[in-house]
Amino acid sequence: MTTDLFDLSDGEPWQEPVGEGVVVLRRFARNTAPDLVQAIGKVASKAPFRHMVTPGGRSMSAAMTCAGELGWVTDRSGYRYQSTDPESGLLWPEIPESFKELARNAAEAAGYRGFVPDACLINRYQRGARMGLHQDKDEQEFSWPIVSVSLGLPITFQFGGPRRSDKPVKILLEHGDVVVWGGPARLFYHGVLTLKAGHHPLTGSCRYNLTFRRAG
DNA sequence: AAGTCCCG
């Protein structure tokens, strides 16, 4: 029997407010996802994914690369944005047009008109990879939001408060979901739990996350 | 110097 009243699989994206300044745009990037994944491959052909080392000397489980005028990097000396890839000395690849358009549209849907990111961090999670609770606070200003796009396998996102000790809410993020946080939530702690093994038709065994920022 | 986008 058909139950199209409850079948949202081909419907429009919808929004779920998480808290003041935080919204999940469910399936917002679903239609452009194939283009986004292809563009990730092009960026990675110029600036390959790598496991950066934190100031504590440990390697991050998520592999990262960047696009844009500025890229986020970490090494033993700290966390920072810089215009060049430390592995090659070259400028980071440009942010693909499909990325910029999505970031602008998602920010606008969340109430931020005219978002033009100058930094895109691309994270690749494979089985076992995670991201501990942290703040995005290496940018020069915090008036623009963070726009975070999930592609491929699902993962549990945690979104906390201004102090690490604030209990985070858990949100399952699936393919095409976009989270936007800004205003009072701009500096809130967030992270993701360990990625479980799985298979996705577009990305295979991994999850990609694009985060767009205005860093400079 | 402090804190840690890390680990156990």
Added chain:
DNA sequence: AAAT
């Protein structure tokens, strides 16, 4: 298994 997650939280601390």
